Amino acid sequence: MPQVIELHDRSRVEVFGYSMGVDDGSEIRRRLQAAFDHFVDIADCSVRETAERVRNDGIDILVDLNGWTSDGRPEALALRCAPVQVNWLGYAGTLGHARLADYLLGDPVVTPLHDAPCYCERIIHLPHCYLPADTTIELGAPPSRLEAGLPEHGFVFCSFNNSYKFNPQVFDLWCHLLREIDGSCLWLSQPADTAADRLRSEAERRAVDPARVIFASRVESRRDHLSRLQLADLALDPFPYNSHSTGIDVLWAGVPMVVLLGDTFPGRVGASLLRAAGLPELVATSPDEYYEIARSLASDPQRLLQLRNRLAADRRHCPLFDMPRFVRALEDVYHRMWDDQRSRSQPAAGIP
Known part of the structure; x- marks a missing residue:
């Protein structure tokens, strides 16, 4: 603002x-x-x-x-x-x-x-x-994956939304992706109180090693946060209440995001962000399509790189920014x- x-x-x-x-x-x-x-x-x-x-x-x-x-x-x-x-x-x-x-x-x-x-x-x-x-915050060099608490290898899904946006259907789908993509992890913001333990427990209930759910620690500045987001490979938008400013953050960091188009105002924000960023093909109309888009991108490094390059090239000129x-x-x-x-x-x- x-x-x-x-x-x-x-x-x-x-x-x-x-x-x-x-x-x-x-x-x-x-x-x-x-x-x-x-x-x-x-x-x-x-x-x-x-x-x-x-x-x-x-x-x-x-x-x-x-x-x-x-x-x-x-x-x-x-x-x-x-x-x-x-x-x-x-x-x-x-x-x-x-x-x-x-x-x-x-x-x-x-x-x-x-x-x-x-x-x-x-x-x-x-x-x-x-x-x-807010396009006044320039990205710095990202930290190493080790410094960010991430494994040195493997695909990184991320969602830096408040944990109250997560629900059983969303977590079912995300854990399905983790089971499908070997060595992948899910990078989330550090939640309050006992939420981290409960989210790891929910991952374990879905046959996912809880260690593959990784929580990002607090950093000193917004620039530091935006810069580390560049380490993520693909952002996953929650539904039915989508990312808002968190979606802008990952796109500004050059990370593509998969979204599900909903029926209500808060469930259509992710689609609005992607259309304004020039990535309408990442908008799904069903949970199954959402899963397939995410799975195919995680399995196709060349296509994912093309999307990242498009975001980088259009960063100053697309309507979103x-x-x-x-x-x-x-x-x-x-x-x-x-x-x-x-x-x-x-x-x-x-x-x-």
């Missing part, structure tokens, strides 16, 4: 940022504070105080990035802080009442217009993926929303 704010054309928009979270002193917060024209900390404000502050600042379009998530304040939206209110990024679904948001900002894959009756908001599309990337183009399209959408508000016309159920 910081790069979006940094790239906004100040001749087209003036950008306010309202922070409801704790100041953690992080690099990303410092970037956001520097990027916004006005950065306002409202962590200690009540719902009513939040609405009054936004109104007093004369905001035309209020974009809510939290929805019904922790640190969100959707009750303030019900008080109508701004003439136009938008649901974007933080909550992959409808907020549930038209008073909370006028628009839901999606894309043709995650929010197809035929799904408009499922949303209280009017759907409006960015032309490609609705998720922004062309952030100046993304921000111009976002500003165009904002102006369409505002033009509609000023004309007081009623848009159709969706605006492509």
Whole structure:
């Protein structure tokens, strides 16, 4: 998100940022504070105080990035802080009442217009993926496999999603791949509490040596994390709740990802990422097809290398990572929303 704010054309928009979270002193917060024209900390404000502050600042379009998530304040939206209110990024679904948001900002894959009756908001599309990337972080040389805790040889599947996205059907399929591809391993992010032991136990129940499930330790910086991702051979997207920023991370690191196209917003994000990255052939429409795509890539090093080379060649130019183009399209959408508000016309159920 910081790069979006940094790239906004100040001749087209003036950008306010309202922070409801704790100041953690992080690099990303410092970037956001520097990027916004006005950065306002409202962590200690009540719902009513939040609405009054936004109104007093004369905001035309209020974009809510939290929805019904922790640190969100959707009750303030019900008080109508701004003439136009938008649901974007933080909550992959409808907020549930038209008073909370006028628009839901999606894309043709995650929010197809035929799904408009499922949303209280009017759907409006960015032309490609609705998720922004951060292309300011350059990749460094990856560590050695040994330094990353990986075996020196063998195929590396990875999924750096939160473990609560894993379910029996997903783990069945992933363990089937591990049994099929000799010497392969599954590289996951380190989960909290006892989840690592439980995931290894589930692998063992599926006839997979639990030692082949490897958990990545914490690293000091985001650059270090993105750089080590280059060690993975193939990313596996969970379903029915897909990768979001974690999918962007592996693609930015040049690692192809296999996804299953679902029926709901959060289950279609992986497909949106791949289409914007120029790899639509890695989108499966059934679990069996997902398995076959992953198995064939793990068994065909030449084809996998071709996909990695395509990602590397298109890294700065494909829609997923062309952030100046993304921000111009976002500003165009904002102006369409505002033009509609000023004309007081009623848009159709969706605006492509």
